[in-house]
Amino acid sequence: MEIKGRIVGIDLGTTYSLVAYMDHGAGHPRCIVGPYGSTLCPSVVSVDEDGTVIAGEAAQRRLLTQPERTIYSVKRLMGRSVEDVQDELKHFPFHIEPSNGNVIRVRLGEKVFTPPEISAFILRELKSWAENFFKDTVDRAVITVPAYFNDAQRQATKDAGRIAGLEVLRLVNEPTAAALAYGLHKQQRGRVAVYDFGGGTFDISTLKLISTDEGDIYQVLSTNGDTHLGGDDIDNVLLGVARQEIRRDLGLDLSAHPGCVQDLRKALILAKHQLSSAEKAEVHVPLEDGKFYVRDFTRREFELLIEPIVARTMGPVKQALADAKLVPSQIDEAVLVGGSTRIPLVRRTVGEYFGRAPHCELNPDEVVALGAAVQADILDSGVTTMLLLDVTPLSLGIETMGGVVAKIIPRNSTIPASAQEMFTTGVENQTAIDLHVLQGERELAKDCRSLARFQLKVPPGPAGLARIEVKFLIDANGILQVTARDLRTGELHTIEVQPSYGLNDAEVERMLEESIEFAEQDFSERQLIESRNEAETILKATEKALNNETVAELPKAERAAIDQSVERLRDSARGSDYKLIRTNIDELNQATMHLAELVMNGALHNALEGKRLDDV
Amino acid sequence: MSVTQTRAETAAGTSCWSCKAATNGAHFCPACGKIQPLPRDTNYFTLFGLPEKLGIDAGALEQQFHKLSWKLHPDNFVRADEFERNLSLERSSELNDAYRTLSDPLARVEYLLERGGMRKEGTTKQQAPPELLEEVFELNESLDELREARESGEDLNELRGRLEPAQKDFQGKLADVDGELNAVFEKWDAALDSGASKDARAALMAQMNEILNRRSYIRNLVANVEQELAKTS
Numbered sequence: 001m002e003i004k005g006r007i008v009g010i011d012l013g014t015t016y017s018l019v020a021y022m023d024h025g026a027g028h029p030r031c032i033v034g035p036y037g038s039t040l041c042p043s044v045v046s047v048d049e050d051g052t053v054i055a056g057e058a059a060q061r062r063l064l065t066q067p068e069r070t071i072y073s074v075k076r077l078m079g080r081s082v083e084d085v086q087d088e089l090k091h092f093p094f095h096i097e098p099s100n101g102n103v104i105r106v107r108l109g110e111k112v113f114t115p116p117e118i119s120a121f122i123l124r125e126l127k128s129w130a131e132n133f134f135k136d137t138v139d140r141a142v143i144t145v146p147a148y149f150n151d152a153q154r155q156a157t158k159d160a161g162r163i164a165g166l167e168v169l170r171l172v173n174e175p176t177a178a179a180l181a182y183g184l185h186k187q188q189r190g191r192v193a194v195y196d197f198g199g200g201t202f203d204i205s206t207l208k209l210i211s212t213d214e215g216d217i218y219q220v221l222s223t224n225g226d227t228h229l230g231g232d233d234i235d236n237v238l239l240g241v242a243r244q245e246i247r248r249d250l251g252l253d254l255s256a257h258p259g260c261v262q263d264l265r266k267a268l269i270l271a272k273h274q275l276s277s278a279e280k281a282e283v284h285v286p287l288e289d290g291k292f293y294v295r296d297f298t299r300r301e302f303e304l305l306i307e308p309i310v311a312r313t314m315g316p317v318k319q320a321l322a323d324a325k326l327v328p329s330q331i332d333e334a335v336l337v338g339g340s341t342r343i344p345l346v347r348r349t350v351g352e353y354f355g356r357a358p359h360c361e362l363n364p365d366e367v368v369a370l371g372a373a374v375q376a377d378i379l380d381s382g383v384t385t386m387l388l389l390d391v392t393p394l395s396l397g398i399e400t401m402g403g404v405v406a407k408i409i410p411r412n413s414t415i416p417a418s419a420q421e422m423f424t425t426g427v428e429n430q431t432a433i434d435l436h437v438l439q440g441e442r443e444l445a446k447d448c449r450s451l452a453r454f455q456l457k458v459p460p461g462p463a464g465l466a467r468i469e470v471k472f473l474i475d476a477n478g479i480l481q482v483t484a485r486d487l488r489t490g491e492l493h494t495i496e497v498q499p500s501y502g503l504n505d506a507e508v509e510r511m512l513e514e515s516i517e518f519a520e521q522d523f524s525e526r527q528l529i530e531s532r533n534e535a536e537t538i539l540k541a542t543e544k545a546l547n548n549e550t551v552a553e554l555p556k557a558e559r560a561a562i563d564q565s566v567e568r569l570r571d572s573a574r575g576s577d578y579k580l581i582r583t584n585i586d587e588l589n590q591a592t593m594h595l596a597e598l599v600m601n602g603a604l605h606n607a608l609e610g611k612r613l614d615d616v
Numbered sequence: 617m618s619v620t621q622t623r624a625e626t627a628a629g630t631s632c633w634s635c636k637a638a639t640n641g642a643h644f645c646p647a648c649g650k651i652q653p654l655p656r657d658t659n660y661f662t663l664f665g666l667p668e669k670l671g672i673d674a675g676a677l678e679q680q681f682h683k684l685s686w687k688l689h690p691d692n693f694v695r696a697d698e699f700e701r702n703l704s705l706e707r708s709s710e711l712n713d714a715y716r717t718l719s720d721p722l723a724r725v726e727y728l729l730e731r732g733g734m735r736k737e738g739t740t741k742q743q744a745p746p747e748l749l750e751e752v753f754e755l756n757e758s759l760d761e762l763r764e765a766r767e768s769g770e771d772l773n774e775l776r777g778r779l780e781p782a783q784k785d786f787q788g789k790l791a792d793v794d795g796e797l798n799a800v801f802e803k804w805d806a807a808l809d810s811g812a813s814k815d816a817r818a819a820l821m822a823q824m825n826e827i828l829n830r831r832s833y834i835r836n837l838v839a840n841v842e843q844e845l846a847k848t849s
Contacts, residue, residue, distance in 0.1 A: 169694060212679075214686040379694045387689060413716055416690065416709035473709055476690045 005137030007169070007380045008032075008130050009177075009372025011144050012119060012157065014075040014200025014230060015339070016040040018369035019126040021134075022377035029181065029373035031366045034129045035527050035578070039366060041129070043199075045121045046070035047108040055125040058530040064266070065537075067093060067258040069109040073232055074122075076200050077104050077115040078160075079153030081501050088228070091236045093258055102501050116160040116503060117511050123164035132524070140167045142376040144368050145478075146201040147173035148225030148316075148393045150439050151451050152501040154479050159503055163511045169379045171477040174198070175205035176390050177371030178337040179218055182362055183209050184374060184386075190332035191221075193321075195350050195358065196368075197313060198338035200230040204317045206324040206331070215385035222323035222412045223393045224316035231272075231340040234306050238268040241305065242283070242293060250291045260287055275302045276342045303345045310349050317353065323412050334358040337367055389414050392474050399436035399445040408472060411441065418473040429460040433468065437482070450501075456484055524578060531581040535573040538585055542566060542592055545599050553598055558591075565591040630655070643687065643707070651688070651703050660714035660727060669808055670725055670801035672718060681715040722831075725801070725824055734821040735828070745830045748789075755782050755837065759844055766847065776845065783841045790838055793831045800824050 009029070011018045018039050020031045031039035036057040046059035047069050054062075062070045076088050082096060082104055089096065095107040105112045123141075130138045143166075145157050154171055161168035172180075175194035182188065189209050196203040203225035210217045242264055246252050254261050264285050271281035275297065285293045321328065334354040340346060341364050350358045362370070378386055391412045397405035398421065408419035423433050433456040440448030458466040467487040474480050503511075542562065545551075551559070569584040632639050637647035641655040654663075661668045664680050686692075688711055693704040717723045729735035762775045804820050 210682070212682050212686070214683075217682055217685070379691060382692075382695050384686070384689075384691050387686060387691065389685060389689075410716075414712040416705050417712050417716070418706075418709040419713070473705065475705060476708075 005139040006130065006134050007140040007142070007376045008126075008138055009142045009144075009369055009374070009376040010123065010126055011174070011177075011369035011372055012075065012122065012160070013043055013368075014073050014198060014232060015043055016199065016365065017043050017122050017126055018366060019130050020366070020369040020373035021130065022373050028184065029370040029377070031369055032126075032129050032133045035132075036582070039369075041122065041126055042072070043075065043122050044070060044072045045074065045108070045118050047111050049109065051111065053121050054526075054530065055121040058534070061534070063262050064259060067262050068095070071106060071108055071118060073200055074106070074115050074118045076228065076232075077106070078119065079115075079150065079156035079501055080104065091232075091239075093261075103503060114503065114511070116156045116508075117163055119157070119160035120163035120511070123160055123166060127164060127166060128526075139165070140169050140376075140380075142170045142172055142372045142379065143168055144174045144177045144372045145171050146198075146225060146227050147175050147196075147203040147205055147223040147390075148201070148227050149478070150227075150394055150449050151478070151480050152449070153227065154477060155502050158477065158479065159508045159511075162508055165512065168477075170375060171479070172372055172375050172388070173203070173205065173220070173223065173390055173393075173478070174201075174368045175203045175223065175337060176207070176218065176220055176388060177369075177375065178335060178362075178367045179205070179207050179209070179371070180374045180386070180388065181367045181371035182335050182359070183216065183218060185362060186359075188333060191326065191330060193317075193331045193334045193354065194337055195313070195317065195334060195341065196225075196337040197340040197346060198230050199340070200228065200232045202226045202229040202313050202316065204313070204320045206320055206326060215387065217387045217389060219389040219414075220391045221326070222320045223391055224320040224323070225393070226312065226316060229309070229312055230338075233309050234272060234340065234343075235265060235269055237305050237309065238272065238297075238302075239265055242268060242295065245295065246287065246293055250287065250293070252287055252289070252291060254287070257288055260285075264293065271297050272302070273342075275299050276344060299344070306343070306345065310343075310345055313346075314349070314353065328354045336360040337364050339365055390476070390478070391415060392417060392478055394439040394449070395441055396472060396474065396480065397438050397440070397448065399438060403445045404443060405438055405440070405445050405448055409474060413474075415474050415478060416476055418471060420469060420471050423456060423466075423468045423470060424464050425458055425461070425466045426463055428463050430458065430463065430466075431460055432457050433466075435470070437472070437480070451480060452482075454482070458486075527578040528576055528581075531578040531585070532573050534585055535569055535581055538588055539566065539569060539573075542588065542595075545592070545595055548599065551595070551598075554595060558594060562588070562591045562595065643684070651693070651700055651707060653703060654707060654710055659731060660717050663710065663714045664718065666718075667808060668728060668731075669805040670721070670728065671805050672724065674719065677715070677719060681711070681719075684711050721801075722828075725797070726828065729821055729825055729828070732818070732821050734818075734825050745833065748834075751782075751785070752837065755779075755786070755841070758782060759840065762844055779841060779845060783838065783845065786834060786838050786841065790831070790834050793827060793834060797824070797827050797831065800827065 006021070009020045018031050018041065020029050023030045033039055034041055034056065041056045042060035044059040044063060045053060045055045046062040046066065047053050059070055063072060071094065073092055076092065077085055077094065081102060082099065085096070085104065088094065097105040097107050097112055099105050103114050105114055106118065127138050141161060143157055143161055145154055157171060158168050175196045178196060179192055179194050189211060192207045192209060194205045194207065203223065205223040206221045208219045208221055210219065243254055246254060254264070267283050267285045271283050274281035279299050281297050283293065283295045283297065287293055331354055334350055334356065336347065336350065336358045341360065347358060374386070375388065378384055392409065392415050393411060395407045395411040396409040397407045400406045408421060409417050425433065434453065435456065436445065436453050437451045438445055438448040439451055442448050456468045456470070458468065465488070469485045469487050471483045472480060546562070565584065565588040569581070569588050572580045572584045630639060630641065631637065632645035632648060632650060632652065634650045635645060635648040637645055639645050639652050641658070642652060644651055664677065666672065685708070688704060688708040690701065690704045690708060693701045696704070717727045726735060758775065758779050762772065762779060765772055765775055800820060800823055804824070807817055807820060
């Protein structure tokens with residue numbers, strides 16, 4: 001038997017991604033802390049001038065300095081076509097390459113990648129976190145996906161795993177994973193609604209948690225959602241307001257200054273976070289030409305701005321309850337998951353609907369990854385004491401006469417689920433039967449999501465003689481498999497598959513080979529290179545700031561402290577201890593806080609060339 | 617998604633595919649414990665060990681569903697070889713399909729009729745039941761007026777006032793049909809118990825089929841009215 005490496009649970013999020021494992025000693029799952037001291041790995045990927053790809057925190061820092069080589073929220077592009085994402089392009093700085101294929105290609109500097117490849121860089125980063133933690137190979141994973149992801153989006157996620165060198169044992173729906181972690185933690189039984197409002201997606205799932213002689217069953221009753229509704233949309237509303245005000249009051253159009261937009265976005269996100277606990281948040285961002293955007297947001301104003309977005313979550317919530325044949329009072333617990341549920345308006349809205357205060361005792365950022373680790377452990381141990389019965393979020397159908405969709409597997413069917421259909425020929429000597437498979441709730445094929453078109457080859461003969469039995473099977477990952485059996489002839493026929501969106505096997509295989517070169521680099525070696533680069537950036541910025549005339553206002557003791565920190569950082573950057581370099585970077589950041597303020601407030605802020613406050 | 621076309625049938629016999637011991641249609645081989653393909657003559661009822669009756673205890677069905685899920689779910693076969701993994705996928709999807717069908721009384725009776733060759737998908741007649749013709753005609757007229765009034769921005773209150781009682785009326789008819797259906801369900805179960813003739817059972821099936829067609833017609837009508845009223849409120 002081949003020796004396998006470790007297995008982990010991964011939450012591949014829109015904004016942040018996390019990796020978790022089952023701590024058998026403690027009896028509960030844990031998230032792995034990354035090299036920057038956080039369990040959150042920003043879902044950001046950046047490409048260097050020399051072609052090196054970096055992911056995570058280091059890439060996020062480059063959003064400000066090299067926005068055109070850096071990408072965030074790539075999850076929004078997974079499993080979608082160029083046509084699908086036109087709306088996103090208004091709000092996100094994605095550089096989509098024109099292509100006639102059915103997969104989006106994104107330009108990052110000189111290179112072009114598909115969304116699964118970009119996601120694979122994030123997965124590789126998390127894999128390296130885990131390998132560094134275990135001092136062992138990690139080769140298998142359970143990855144979570146939004147419950148409302150369709151077949152193409154799920155397949156794209158699975159492809160990303162493969163490209164990252166991970167065997168994806170299962171895709172688990174995010175709210176279901178959260179319920180698993182939550183149920184384990186609370187020993188909760190009964191009916192639970194999971195309201196999962198993340199960075200880019202919204203899901204609602206209703207579940208029944210049952211104890212049986214064999215163990216606990218987590219049975220999903222219904223699920224609904226919106227795969228393009230999240231905290232990102234809230235950020236975009238704030239950004240829209242700010243850019244409009246900047247144009248109106250300062251006469252500045254930020255379209256030509258992507259770095260400025262990212263600075264502004266970062267400051268607005270910070271204000272959004274502050275407004276979860278404070279009544280007021282101040283935004284203060286240096287722009288071009290010595291201009292500043294200064295603005296106070298009150299919570300009341302913030303809530304008025306985002307109310308339409310929060311209201312959009314309630315349609316899916318009502319539908320999910322109706323599909324489960326439940327009314328709000330029949331839900332024993334409402335559980336909040338995802339960073340956006342920290343917003344008081346969201347909590348209030350959910351609490352009012354269910355008539356009870358929602359639960360949020362587990363960290364809403366970590367709970368999905370923790371659940372993924374639980375499921376990973378179940379699959380790894382071979383002893384099942386907990387069973388997840390999940391559902392397919394969308395109805396599966398085939399196109400019939402007149403472009404009408406015949407539903408063959410209804411939404412909210414427990415998966416695996418299947419349906420069999422018999423096909424025959426309509427005219428004499430017909431040699432093929434065309435099939436079009438779709439996902440969605442609408443009546444007409446043109447309004448549903450096309451999954452694939454393919455042909456069943458049949459031997460020529462009289463009309464109606466051929467008998468081809470086609471079996472549609474949605475597996476436990478929510479991914480469709482189609483098999484066709486010719487019941488009349490003994491011959492084997494091949495089907496020409498034209499997946500509507502997505503990569504074929506050969507493409508994934510090629511990407512896996514290409515990506516291996518990125519994996520070769522040792523974890524600590526990479527950390528060292530990244531931390532040295534950061535050190536260089538901050539040293540340069542400090543030097544620049546010290547050369548400017550505001551320095552005269554700096555007390556002597558402070559100046560001495562800065563000089564000392566600079567020396568220490570220079571020293572450590574010559575060594576090979578990346579942790580020490582990071583500590584010294586933080587130290588210098590601290591020491592230069594006042595200096596940065598002086599420069600910010602002074603007339604000569606241009607000397608900083610748009611560097612972030614804590615980079616100075 | 618992935619697609620393959622093959623005629624390779626999973627061997628579904630009375631002996632174990634692995635150790636050749638007699639299985640007698642069990643889910644797992646009594647000798648070696650390996651998961652078995654679904655025997656050819658299995659249907660959704662026999663899969664749960666139930667007679668083809670329409671009265672099913674929902675709690676007991678769910679318990680049986682959970683018991684079988686523990687055994688057949690792909691989670692249990694992650695370490696097994698490809699053949700067994702595929703068997704588990706096939707078997708657990710059958711189980712889920714069966715539970716989905718039997719746990720819903722309407723899907724249950726439709727399945728029974730389909731098996732009896734009494735009901736084929738896509739051939740359901742969407743004709744107004746003769747005794748309802750007049751009322752349906754009036755209702756459709758009111759719906760048309762409502763649509764027109766909405767488009768021209770006229771006052772809708774009067775029309776709403778006319779439609780709402782009609783809606784209640786048809787909802788009542790739907791409840792009546794459900795009552796009729798339940799009564800035939802009981803007759804069917806009693807007929808099975810008393811070993812009724814094939815002809816007697818066929819007659820009951822025909823009756824159920826007629827009621828289902830009527831029900832489907834009224835259900836669509838109610839849904840239409842609900843939709844139109846929702847648009848005006």
